[in-house]
Amino acid sequence: xxxxxxxxxxxxxQEGRISILNCDYTNSMFDYFLWYKKYPAEGPTFLISISSxxxxxxxxxxxxxxxxxxxxxxxxxVPSQPGDSAVYFCAAILGGSQGNLxxxxxxxxxxxx
Amino acid sequence: GAGVSQSPSNKVxxxxxxxxxxxxxxxxxxxxxxxxxxxxxxxxxxxYFQGNSAPDKSGLPSDRFxxxxxxxxxxxxxxxxxxxxxxxxxxCASSPTGLGYTFGSGTRLTVV
Numbered sequence: 001x002x003x004x005x006x007x008x009x010x011x012x013x014q015e016g017r018i019s020i021l022n023c024d025y026t027n028s029m030f031d032y033f034l035w036y037k038k039y040p041a042e043g044p045t046f047l048i049s050i051s052s053x054x055x056x057x058x059x060x061x062x063x064x065x066x067x068x069x070x071x072x073x074x075x076x077x078v079p080s081q082p083g084d085s086a087v088y089f090c091a092a093i094l095g096g097s098q099g100n101l102x103x104x105x106x107x108x109x110x111x112x113x
Numbered sequence: 114g115a116g117v118s119q120s121p122s123n124k125v126x127x128x129x130x131x132x133x134x135x136x137x138x139x140x141x142x143x144x145x146x147x148x149x150x151x152x153x154x155x156x157x158x159x160x161y162f163q164g165n166s167a168p169d170k171s172g173l174p175s176d177r178f179x180x181x182x183x184x185x186x187x188x189x190x191x192x193x194x195x196x197x198x199x200x201x202x203x204x205c206a207s208s209p210t211g212l213g214y215t216f217g218s219g220t221r222l223t224v225v
Contacts, residue, residue: 004155034214041218091156101158103156
């Protein structure tokens with residue numbers, strides 16, 4: 001039973017437009033959420049995170065929104081660039097800063113020039 | 114080194130053979146994690162080492178899987194009597210006591 005769900009396996013967006021990647025979770029005890037980006041043949045790299053006490057965190061073109069009541073978070077990339085094409089994983093963690101991350105299955109983003 | 118190093122990068126093995134996958138974490142990182150990604154799946158947690166504490170083995174899929182971390186540094190993931198369903202990319206990550214996971218590039222294991 002998946003605790004972190006990314007229901008869209010793929011997303012295609014035109015360069016310059018907004019990309020919105022969605023993630024739902026089931027465990028209300030998660031207190032930290034992260035997004036990772038993965039290129040083929042490379043390990044995932046950390047992109048942005050958000051604590052459960054916040055509802056928004058912004059870093060340049062990347063913004064993560066958290067809706068705790070809906071157990072939903074989203075990653076917005078604006079403007080999207082071809083170099084953003086990758087697989088994006090949503091992850092959550094219990095109990096603060098230690099322990100294992102629980103990942104979703106990922107969404108493959110393709111940004112068309 | 115500057116990053117997490119995994120070896121080999123690719124491994125093809127015959128069904129029934131044992132394999133060892135190696136992870137060199139970032140120096141000074143006390144936490145080390147193993148994950149695997151099977152085709153079309155997300156990252157599946159396998160095992161977690163934190164300092165000198167007993168490892169969290171709750172993600173290991175069967176008793177054919179084991180892992181060690183020697184001297185609080187290098188880790189080896191061993192899969193005995195490999196099966197075709199073990200084919201996946203095995204990823205290692207390390208972090209300091211916080212959330213700063215850094216992943217290696219992974220070992221792509223193919224069991225034929």
